[in-house]
Amino acid sequence: MNAQRLRGLMRKEFLQILRDPSAIAIAFVMPVFLLFLFGYGVSLDAKRVPIAVVVHQPTAETSALIGGLQESPYFQPRVYASIRGAEQAVMTRRANGVVWLRSDFSRRLLQGNTASIGVLVDGVDANNARILEGYLQGVWQNWLRQRALHAGTPLIVPVHDEYRIWFNPALRSRDYLVPGLIAVIMTLIGALLTALVVAREWEHGTMEALMATPVGMGEILLGKLIPYFFMGMGGMLLSVALAVWLFAVPLVGSFWVLLFCSALFLLVALGMGLLISSVARNQFVAGQIAIIVTFLPAFILSGFIFDIQSMPAAVRVITHAVAARYFVSILQTVFLAGDVWPILLWNSLALGLMAALFLGLTLHRSHKRLD
Known part of the structure; x- marks a missing residue:
């Protein structure tokens, strides 16, 4: 050398x-x-996801839930009059999912019975579908807490999760x-x-x-x-x-x-x-x-x-x-x-x-x- x-x-x-x-x-x-x-x-983040919302009977409770979706940075909700129109929006890729509030939602909720919410998610992109499902769960839980706070009653949940995200807290x-x-x-x-x-x-x-x-x-x-x-x-x-x-x-x-x-x-x-x-x-x-x-x-x-x-x-x-x-x-x-x-x-x-x-x-x- x-x-x-x-x-x-x-x-x-x-x-x-x-x-x-x-x-x-x-x-x-x-x-x-x-x-x-x-x-x-x-980007692997799901933000401003278009989602269809079907409300058969608008009430104060349904308006509060829709407001929670509108305030979330992860969703862009659009209200449809019928479930058929919402399903068509998912089929044509104008929405990634459907939140369906049936006509007996508010009545069953006020009577203290179990009120169900129908959720349909486009599963073509499996990762995005899982993220969307998690975000919807978060909005739902936040709406329950706000409702219990306004009513002055405790929210009874059998398990409370306390989690901490390491290394990338902003996700x-x-x-x-x-x-x-x-x-x-x-x-x-x-x-x-x-x-x-x-x-x-x-x-x-x-x-x-x-x-x-x-x-x-x-x-x-x-x-x-x-x-x-x-x-x-x-x-x-x-x-x-x-x-x-x-x-x-x-x-x-x-x-x-x-x-x-x-x-x-x-x-x-x-x-x-x-x-x-x-x-x-x-x-x-x-x-x-x-x-x-x-x-x-x-x-x-x-x-x-x-x-x-x-x-x-x-x-x-x-x-x-x-x-x-x-x-x-x-x-x-x-x-x-x-x-x-x-x-x-x-x-x-x-x-x-x-x-x-x-x-x-x-x-x-x-x-x-x-x-």
Whole structure:
């Protein structure tokens, strides 16, 4: 390893980066675009849900319940005269559910009997249906408490639940999605940058010219790894800054722990990209392999959106081979819970082993010959 040759190779890569706007776009423009897309366009929260309300006999009690729905930020109620019209609204996707107050609702309530409320929920989106059902239960319980308070009578409930939400008390899906998105962004930056750039050199013939020089294969790989490592870390810092200052995601843990773990994961992503480029010497093929092998597993099997524990056992085993799984766990822990060392150390160890594996395989497969 010659320091002077290594500096020359790094200088060549930095000059090539400055002359190639696509590499800068992947490292700095793409993270901003994805963060805006997911931060503002994707939400797992159910708010302002259109819901149909059928009241056969309007009374003070039914008006109070409808008022509770109108005051809730989660619903946009619309009153229908008949259950048939409300069902048609659900069928045509103009409403996500129906609250049905029958004609004997107020009478049975005033007589002290059991008064039932009919609730129909669109179950096409099962997750949204469960959230909607929970919100309706909350409005119903709040209406019962307000009614008991105005009547001066105690509300008799056999079980009182007292719950506390840890780590994300506001239940904002953005606080959960944005940290995980950083792992997807860094996967794309690391794998795509190295895979495409090295494949481009093979296509343009500059790699053959480089191999005719006295530089060793280790120097070539390191000369490409270091510049793109700094670019990837720059993209990570930009993503973290947007997450904290633009999307108001709390960073509870240590920034230096986050920086160290991000560097480990970026080495894994760069190692995967270099390994792909050693197999595919065509930009199109390298890009397709990078998306299939790195981006899709990071998006689907990392726990970024889909819960790993809810997956089948065979798929859960496969997720252990996805590096983004460990980094997503680190990001969500550092951002929302803090420096929980049992989680951080175990996942960092897994990333370190995977970085050594991919970089070692790349060095093993890379030879200073044209075949």
